[in-house]
Amino acid sequence: MESILKIFTLENILFLFEGVKISLLIAICSLLLGTIIGTLLASFRISKNVVLRIIGRVYVDLIRGTPMLLQLSFLYLGFPMVYQLITGEYLGMDALSVGIIGIGMNSGAYVCELIRGAINSIDKGQWEAGKSLGLTQNQILMKIILPQSFKRIIPPLANEFIVLIKDSSLVSTIGVYDLMQSSKILGGKYYNYFLPMIAVAMVYLVLTLVISHFTMKLEKRLAESD
Amino acid sequence: MIKIEHISKQFPNIKALDDVSVHIHPNEIICLIGPSGSGKSTLCRCINGLEIIDEGTITVNGEVIDCNNEKQMCAIRTKMGFVFQHFNLFPHLTVLENMILGPVEVQHRNKDEVKQEALALLERIGLKEKANEYVNKLSGGQKQRVAIVRALCMKPEIMLFDEPTSALDPEMVKEVLDVMRELAKENMTMVVVTHEMNFAKEVATRIIFMDEGKIVEENNPKDFFENPTQQRTKEFLAKVL
Numbered sequence: 339m340e341s342i343l344k345i346f347t348l349e350n351i352l353f354l355f356e357g358v359k360i361s362l363l364i365a366i367c368s369l370l371l372g373t374i375i376g377t378l379l380a381s382f383r384i385s386k387n388v389v390l391r392i393i394g395r396v397y398v399d400l401i402r403g404t405p406m407l408l409q410l411s412f413l414y415l416g417f418p419m420v421y422q423l424i425t426g427e428y429l430g431m432d433a434l435s436v437g438i439i440g441i442g443m444n445s446g447a448y449v450c451e452l453i454r455g456a457i458n459s460i461d462k463g464q465w466e467a468g469k470s471l472g473l474t475q476n477q478i479l480m481k482i483i484l485p486q487s488f489k490r491i492i493p494p495l496a497n498e499f500i501v502l503i504k505d506s507s508l509v510s511t512i513g514v515y516d517l518m519q520s521s522k523i524l525g526g527k528y529y530n531y532f533l534p535m536i537a538v539a540m541v542y543l544v545l546t547l548v549i550s551h552f553t554m555k556l557e558k559r560l561a562e563s564d
Numbered sequence: 565m566i567k568i569e570h571i572s573k574q575f576p577n578i579k580a581l582d583d584v585s586v587h588i589h590p591n592e593i594i595c596l597i598g599p600s601g602s603g604k605s606t607l608c609r610c611i612n613g614l615e616i617i618d619e620g621t622i623t624v625n626g627e628v629i630d631c632n633n634e635k636q637m638c639a640i641r642t643k644m645g646f647v648f649q650h651f652n653l654f655p656h657l658t659v660l661e662n663m664i665l666g667p668v669e670v671q672h673r674n675k676d677e678v679k680q681e682a683l684a685l686l687e688r689i690g691l692k693e694k695a696n697e698y699v700n701k702l703s704g705g706q707k708q709r710v711a712i713v714r715a716l717c718m719k720p721e722i723m724l725f726d727e728p729t730s731a732l733d734p735e736m737v738k739e740v741l742d743v744m745r746e747l748a749k750e751n752m753t754m755v756v757v758t759h760e761m762n763f764a765k766e767v768a769t770r771i772i773f774m775d776e777g778k779i780v781e782e783n784n785p786k787d788f789f790e791n792p793t794q795q796r797t798k799e800f801l802a803k804v805l
Contacts, residue, residue, distance in 0.1 A: 471666035
């Protein structure tokens with residue numbers, strides 16, 4: 339009891355709250371980035387152009403086939419070296435930006451696959467009907483397929499957000515003061531890792547459960563309008 | 565108008581079309597009949613490039629169609645209305661939106677003008693009050709009637725029907741066939757894949773009987789049904805009539 343009061347002072351709670359803000363910031367920004375990259379990649383993967391299809395495929399395989407921790411470390415430590423080797427200039431990147439870009443790029447591969455899945459799940463008769471009216475491939479995609487896929491993309495995208503909140507904790511390894519890192523700092527300060535980590539685990543749990551709850555509600559509403 | 569010459573189409577385990585030739589003339593109403601898997605649907609789908617042929621040529625108004633040329637295919641398809649067995653209406657759009665999508669997006673026609681035309685068409689098939697409903701609210705027969713007028717909104721020169729009544733409840737077949745009869749009366753050029761023998765007998769100007777990817781026999785309806793010449797035709801008719 340005594341140690342609880344000692345550790346969870348107002349000051350320290352505010353410190354943890356800063357961590358929550360950073361974690362959410364990373365999750366939100368990387369979801370946005372991931373959605374942009376994912377949409378682009380998905381359009382590559384269903385394109386008629388073989389080169390674009392291969393680029394999409396390689397990106398997705400590369401990202402999904404290697405650990406995100408490795409990707410983050412590479413982007414933070416390896417990439418600036420390569421950059422300097424090629425351009426001769428020093429590339430100064432702050433850890434937070436690297437975290438958002440790294441996790442966003444990773445998320446892009448997963449979002450690509452869920453968009454592609456949603457597009458493929460649309461009845462092929464819809465493509466044929468569009469064609470029979472003389473619409474081009476792109477028009478069919480924009481006017482017929484994507485509007486229908488949209489409903490099927492939203493629930494898994496919300497799920498992706500939950501994954502990102504948890505995965506954002508990896509940025510603590512490159513020195514970003516996110517929620518995870520905050521718990522480590524508090525733990526180190528008081529020689530008590532147990533309580534801060536339990537507290538932080540609870541915060542993560544609350545965040546993900548709340549989002550999961552809303553996702554389920556949304557899913558129900560989308561299903562009703564079918 | 566449309567010349568189909570020596571076309572073949574191979575699917576992984578079946579030769580759907582085997583050296584088929586048909587010339588379609590303006591104002592003709594051709595009914596394609598035959599057992600399932602005889603290639604009649606494939607033939608119909610090849611005409612507007614929904615299936616890519618392996619051999620032979622299809623010429624539309626003097627132009628040889630090339631399925632890899634999207635621009636040409638789109639232009640040719642605007643002249644052909646296609647009605648699917650499973651309607652393939654767009655569920656995220658209302659009846660009216662389904663109808664005006666093609667004319668507005670493809671033919672770049674004035675939206676209000678197209679709307680007026682669409683409403684007039686809906687009135688003719690008795691579905692004007694459904695104009696702003698989403699298509700999933702309609703019955704099968706209503707859906708197919710909307711699908712027909714959606715195609716008509718493009719002002720096509722020819723209408724292709726791929727088993728338009730096969731997916732319908734028996735009670736709803738007539739309302740769809742009635743719309744097609746109307747079209748026939750207006751001298752629309754039509755190719756109809758169908759199992760409705762009475763309809764074929766009544767409206768067709770020519771019957772084409774197919775089996776195993778080949779045209780077995782073609783004739784005017786009277787001679788076709790009364791004096792079939794081929795043994796396979798006789799067998800088929802004996803079973804379905």
